[in-house]
Amino acid sequence: MISLDIPGFGKLEIEHLVLDYNGTLALDGSLLPGVGKLLKELAEDVNIHVLTADTLGQCEDELSGLPVTIHIISGSPEDRSKLEYVNSLGMDKCACVGNGRNDMLMLRHSALGIIISGSECMSMSAARAADLVATDITGALGLFTHPVRMLATLRN
Template sequence: MININIPGRSPYNIANIVFDYNGTIAVNGIISKSTREKLSILCNMADVYVLTADTYGSAAKECEGLNLTLKTFPKDNAADYKLKIVNELGKDKTICFGNGYNDIKMFEAASLSVAVLEKEGLCVALLKEATILVKSIEDGINLLLNTNALIATLRG
């Protein structure tokens, strides 16, 4: 569990970290070595979930060896599927990372949400629901590895 106490806000007790796959932790279906290393560290801090329609068919192979839960689903209704997962996990103890239109509903439900602007772009409509915007997945993961940066960004 990751406990974050931000002045001016209620404490966050993050038990679950939910990542969109394509465009968020993977670029063109591939997870970089450095992102993989950071994900491995996070997997020891909280329960990590990767949600994907697996556009490139590479998610299982790319997530192999990481202590996380990979959930694939049909390409239709991706937003509803992601929302259902976040609600089941407990939205008050879940942080979400994403970049796409189908991440909006899970961002609305999650305790904290991080919009990731990677090489595949970012859906502008997602920004309205994001708590934070980062320029890369590594920057986003670093917010959880060094929560002082997260605190500085969200302090009341």
């Protein structure tokens, strides 16, 4: 678990890190460089979940051997399916990272929502729902390997 008390924001006790795949962990279906190593490091402290519609059909192969639980979203609308998954884990124990409109609800309702503004861009509706914006996935995951980084941005 990652625990951090942020003045003005509150206490975070993150047990689950929920990640979107395409546009967040991957570009055009391929896992971004360095992400696998970071996921292995983070798995020592949190349970990692990857939610995806797997549009390009590469998610399971790309994440093979990594300590993650993959959940293929089949229900529609996708934003509701992702929210239901996060709710089943306990929203107050989840940090969520995504970039798309279908990530908006999980970003809004989780304990901590981070949007990625990367090569595939980001949905503005999802950005308004997030607590933080990261320019890439390594920056977002770095917040969890070095949690005190969140203090400067989230404290009041």
